[in-house]
Amino acid sequence: MRVLLVGSSARGLALARELVADGHAVRAVTRTEARRAELEDAGCECWIGTPDRIGTLRYALENVTILVWALGNASGDDPESVAALHGSRLKMMLEKTTDTTVRGVVYEMTGSLDEATFASGLHEIRWANEKNEIPYALLDADARDEAAWVAAARAAIEGLLVDRPVAGAPR
Template identity: 55%
Template structure:
């Protein structure tokens, strides 16, 4: 399985370590080239992109099984609205078989609507990041859930 992780920050490194230890590929989006070394040390592939510029993420979806849009710490706004909508539109006709979202109630509504339209299983994460281990475990459980869900 290959995941595209958009957001997640430093707690995403723990998730990357766990996924890669289980043999999964993690494409970790970062805006900052300086973060590359930490991502790679955790077992991930650093992918330079910016969720505020969805076009930069286009090729990040190549051969991806699960999209993780982990913007729980991002302020309300376009990342949970128009940018999220555009990204969800990009999942049409891709290999994406599930979406896990962390963010706002408005963004959760966007995911619900777009996932239904695209017939892609999704999960809305509500586990706080205060405990990185619990947060990573919750995401792993959500990934398993969306992959086990019937599509369509």
């Protein structure tokens, strides 16, 4: 399995280390070359890009099984740009997963942002599921408890990998 991790905070790297230790591949996104060594030391493939410009992430989806959108504590000088990460940017990224190897999306919906921002993200995740049948899991663990967050993220990923029956297929 290959995971695309968008939001490679300390807890994201803890998740990546566990996944890599289990033999999975993790492609972690960072905005700058400055974090390459840190990501590679954790066993990740480093991808330079930004969720502010989804075009920089389009090819990061290549051969990815699970997309983890872990931006619950995103910050920046412009609140509208931060909110867009859970609105229009997320929507665009979800549209890019159509006709790829992505089998599911984990959306972090807790953190330092306001409820309206997370509600927007939840709306986009549900929209993608309804429109394109993109399976999703919600990650709502407390980001301040790294161990609990990592355990919840792993459970969300594993839940998406469980075979689901195909409509109309014999059981």
